[in-house]
Amino acid sequence: MQVSVTFRHMEASEAVKEYARAKISKINKYLYHPAEVDIVLEREKHRVIAEITLVSQRGSLKGQEETEDVYSAIDLVVDKVERQLVKRKEKMKRHKSGPGDGDLGASGEPAPEAEVGEMPRIVETKSFSVKPMSLDEATMQMRLSGEEVFVFTNASSGEVNVLYEVENGGYGMIIPGRE
Numbered sequence: 001m002q003v004s005v006t007f008r009h010m011e012a013s014e015a016v017k018e019y020a021r022a023k024i025s026k027i028n029k030y031l032y033h034p035a036e037v038d039i040v041l042e043r044e045k046h047r048v049i050a051e052i053t054l055v056s057q058r059g060s061l062k063g064q065e066e067t068e069d070v071y072s073a074i075d076l077v078v079d080k081v082e083r084q085l086v087k088r089k090e091k092m093k094r095h096k097s098g099p100g101d102g103d104l105g106a107s108g109e110p111a112p113e114a115e116v117g118e119m120p121r122i123v124e125t126k127s128f129s130v131k132p133m134s135l136d137e138a139t140m141q142m143r144l145s146g147e148e149v150f151v152f153t154n155a156s157s158g159e160v161n162v163l164y165e166v167e168n169g170g171y172g173m174i175i176p177g178r179e
Helices: 014-030 070-096 135-145
Strands: 002-008 036-044 047-056 059-067 149-154 160-165 171-174
Touching: 002 014, 014 036, 014 070, 036 070, 047 070, 059 070, 059 135, 070 135, 135 149, 135 160, 135 171
Parallel strands: 002 036
Antiparallel strands: 036 047, 047 059, 149 160, 160 171
């Protein structure tokens, strides 16, 4: 995989370049053929914008995230591109499956619902880098990411919390209980 890192309106740092290359290398497992990855890191006032463009034989993907910290911007944009790659790979698997495979039965009808007592199957897995942050920062990160659920380490308590959207436009939070 060929990776280029470009800095705009900020000082070029070898440590940041190596961090970005190390983070982007984790998506290599989703690629069948070598890819070309362009990472652009740009500072605008007090925020950092990280943008990734990935071009491979099977198409291209783009992702963009912005935060106050260059490292968290890199983490978020790499996670976003990784989710896009996983989604694309799953879509290709579904498309390649023949009759009788996947969610459709041999007749083309949806497969019957799981029997009572059967274990539910996991259809999607997401991984998160859980960073310490305040509740306000977590809410902002959630809005920026566009996700309905956000996992973070609460900086004040040191515990992992889950932030989620509720119907009235507000947020709910799951705090681990102690027994």
